[in-house]
Amino acid sequence: MFWVLAGIALFVGALITFLPLLRGKTFWQPAALALIFMIPAAALWLYTAIGTPEAIGIKPTPAPHSVAANASDPGEMDSMIDGLRSRLTESPEDFDGWMLLARTLKTTQRYPEALEALQVAQRIRPDDPLVMVELAEARIFVSAEGRIDDDSIFLLERALALDPQQQKALWLMGIASAQADDFAFAISYWQSLLALLEPGSQVAQSVQQQIAEAESHLGMEPASMPVGTAALAQAEQQAEPEAQEIQAEPPEQPPAEAGAWPGTAIRISASEAARAAIPPNALMFVIIRSAAMAVGPPLGVRRVIGPDLPLDMTLTDADSMIAERKISLESEIQLQARVSLSGTPGAARGDWQSAPVTVSLDSRETVELVLDQQVE
Numbered sequence: 001m002f003w004v005l006a007g008i009a010l011f012v013g014a015l016i017t018f019l020p021l022l023r024g025k026t027f028w029q030p031a032a033l034a035l036i037f038m039i040p041a042a043a044l045w046l047y048t049a050i051g052t053p054e055a056i057g058i059k060p061t062p063a064p065h066s067v068a069a070n071a072s073d074p075g076e077m078d079s080m081i082d083g084l085r086s087r088l089t090e091s092p093e094d095f096d097g098w099m100l101l102a103r104t105l106k107t108t109q110r111y112p113e114a115l116e117a118l119q120v121a122q123r124i125r126p127d128d129p130l131v132m133v134e135l136a137e138a139r140i141f142v143s144a145e146g147r148i149d150d151d152s153i154f155l156l157e158r159a160l161a162l163d164p165q166q167q168k169a170l171w172l173m174g175i176a177s178a179q180a181d182d183f184a185f186a187i188s189y190w191q192s193l194l195a196l197l198e199p200g201s202q203v204a205q206s207v208q209q210q211i212a213e214a215e216s217h218l219g220m221e222p223a224s225m226p227v228g229t230a231a232l233a234q235a236e237q238q239a240e241p242e243a244q245e246i247q248a249e250p251p252e253q254p255p256a257e258a259g260a261w262p263g264t265a266i267r268i269s270a271s272e273a274a275r276a277a278i279p280p281n282a283l284m285f286v287i288i289r290s291a292a293m294a295v296g297p298p299l300g301v302r303r304v305i306g307p308d309l310p311l312d313m314t315l316t317d318a319d320s321m322i323a324e325r326k327i328s329l330e331s332e333i334q335l336q337a338r339v340s341l342s343g344t345p346g347a348a349r350g351d352w353q354s355a356p357v358t359v360s361l362d363s364r365e366t367v368e369l370v371l372d373q374q375v376e
Helices: 002-022 029-050 064-070 074-090 095-107 111-124 129-142 150-162 167-179 183-194 202-217 229-238 243-248 272-277
Strands: 264-270 283-290 300-305 311-315 332-340 357-360 367-371
Touching: 074 095, 095 111, 095 129, 111 129, 129 150, 129 167, 150 167, 167 183, 167 202, 183 202, 183 300, 264 272, 264 283, 264 332, 283 311, 300 311, 332 367, 357 367
Parallel strands: 264 367
Antiparallel strands: 264 311, 283 300, 283 332, 332 357
C-alpha cells in the first residue's frame, strides 16, 4: 500500500509540474510526457537503492545506551532482543550490533547468549581490547564458581597489552590474583586502577576496600591514614609533567637513624635486543623479594613508566608493599627488573627481564640489573 500511495503522489506532483508543457502542440510535449512517468519511477528506484525501505512498518531501534532503559517489562526487552537478532541475521558483520546485543543480553542475565554474541564480535575485531575484556567477564559469569580461568586471564592480559589503562581489565586481573592468593599482585593491579579513578568517588572507595582486604590477608595492621592514600599520592606524582624522574626515586624520607638502612642503589640497563623491542611508553617493575623466599608475594615493587635506560635509582623502605613488613627487616634481598609489555606485574610471554640478583643490605655497591632475558 505504501508503494502505491507513494507512486500516485509522485505522479500527481510531476503532472502538475509539467502540465503547462502539455497544452498545445509543441516540441516539449513528448519530453513532458516522458518526464511525468520517469520522475516517479526514478524516485522509487532511488529510495529502494540507497534509502531505508526496511524502516517501513518497523519501529526504530533504540540507541545502544537506551535499550535497557526503554524496556519497561521483560516482554518488551525480549522483543528488542529479537529485533536485534533479526537485524544481525541480515548484517552478520555489524560489530556494533553484536556488542549491543551482548550488553542487552548481559543486562537480562542471559550470560551464555551474551558470551556467544561476544565471540562473534571478537571474530569481527580480534584485536579490540574492549571485546577481550567483555568476553573475559562473560566467561566469568557462565563459570560454575565465578572463577577467572586461564583463558580469561590470557584475554585480560592481551587487553592490557593493547590498552594499559583498561579499567575493567585491571579490576578483573586484581580479582584473578586474589583468587590465586597472590594478594601482593592484586594490590598492584588495584593501585594501578586507583590511579585512574577520581579520588573519593564511589568506585575509588570500592577499590580502596579491595586493597584493604588484600592487605589484611598479608598481615597488614590498620594504617593511620585511609587505605589507598599512598596509592593516590603516587598517582598524583605520576600525573606531573616529569613523571619519569619522579617515579625513579621514592618520596623523600625522614633522615635515617644511625645504622639504619640507607637503601640499595641499582642501575638498570638493557641489551641491544631488549632496547630495540621495548616501546617508549613501556611499564617497568623492579621486584624486591626476600632472599630466603624467591617465590610468593614480593616485599616491594617499584613501578616506572617509560624508563629511559640506563636508569639509576635507590630502593628504600618506601618501596615496601606493606608498611609493617619493611624491606630493611631482611638481611638479604633478591632484586629483579622486568619490562612488562602487558602492563601487568606478572611475567608474560614477550616481557624482558633481568636475572635475579641477591644482595646484602649491608652492601654499598651499586647493583647492576641487565634486561637481557625474554620471557617465553
